Amino acid sequence: MNQPKRYLDIVLDIRKMISQENIRPGDRIPSERELAETLNVGRSTIREALRSLELLGLIETRRGEGTFLSDHRNHRLVEVLSTFILQDDQSQKDVWETRMIHEISAILTVCGDAVSSQLPVWSGFSKRINERDFFPREDFVKEIMVLSGNRLSLKIWLLLAQYSGNPYKGHILLEETEMLENILAAIRRQDAEKAASGLKIWIAWLQKETGKDDDDS
């Protein structure tokens, strides 16, 4: 049997050290030379472990300064997942559906949360929609995703929104403000069902619209 890889132990050692020394995101972790001496391994072995963690986005290295623990919430989970998930010919329909899964779920969550449904953001939204034409559609949905509070879901959504078939290109037109107002009103009175159906209606309308007309800024 192959003996366990050294650098994997190092990964765990570093992990343990971080928790023991109470190193928080943004803090500096010991230098490579220090770690090598402390853990009794060569510097190259330390580096192999660190490079792996860096690729995952768990740490950040700055030449001349040191190695820093990055915010765990900014982990590259989604990016990494995407290399596994989206590399093969994933049908566009699945991407579309999955994005909607997250959107619907988010809007339901927002409706169930009395606080977020009353956030001042929304009043600003209504004003801006009525006054200006250059309000990006994507920002509207993104706001819902953010308010849902699930950062992982938000990241997945952002990733999916980059793929083809994203209906939220361009900015909000006058003709669609009514639909959006309905959605916002439903959210404010915490009417989850109406909010979700309103979102679906808007998306369906967008799908038709972008199919025949393509307006870019």
Add this chain to the structure above:
Amino acid sequence: MNQPKRYLDIVLDIRKMISQENIRPGDRIPSERELAETLNVGRSTIREALRSLELLGLIETRRGEGTFLSDHRNHRLVEVLSTFILQDDQSQKDVWETRMIHEISAILTVCGDAVSSQLPVWSGFSKRINERDFFPREDFVKEIMVLSGNRLSLKIWLLLAQYSGNPYKGHILLEETEMLENILAAIRRQDAEKAASGLKIWIAWLQKETGKDDDDS
């Protein structure tokens, strides 16, 4: 500005090489020394890139034999990420919630699909649940995910299900068969609401159960 990291280029070079040379999972990729010479970098740099790819589960190294393209199923990724990420309560909650988002959405889809709700798989399910004790909980949910027909959603779910906090460990006990039967019955009569709520009830029950009792095979 820091110049871009060398080993990151190497990662891309290797990926390019893999696709150009049409290397398939299980095949051997050039040795570290070969790669170092070909790409005009030191062997240590090559190793840093390879170690990163290995941690991601993209390649597999066997001392004395070589480095092989992996079937990218054995993500070390999940273990490593989870030890770093999931100490954060919010992140763990996000993973949990996001997994449920996909589950609920899947069960709603399955209920809306007359065909999949009548698939023979389900009758077999009921029998097996009643006859045997060793029916893995995860398989039950997985079946729903598969039947939903969204392969992307399925993949995301599979990955999320590997993280800690997964309630579907172990096998189905006699006491929970009733809950599952209810879910199946709801699916058969395409009662989406009941099916979804049934699933939620089961998950809540599991959460309590695995909290106090831990049964392993």
Add this chain to the structure above:
DNA sequence: TTTTGAAAGTGGTCTGACCACTCATAGTCC
């Protein structure tokens, strides 16, 4: 006081050297 620059410390890279292991093969023994 301000500016300069030298030194220390850091990550980035390369080299060369071992070690442990696998495998193919030439060689040996029966």
Add this chain to the structure above:
DNA sequence: GGACTATGAGTGGTCAGACCACTTTCAAAA
């Protein structure tokens, strides 16, 4: 001839030492 053994080439695993490029610090010079 067939089975076993030893050897060597090739591989990944690890280490030590040496530079380089960069950042920060701080004492010396203006």
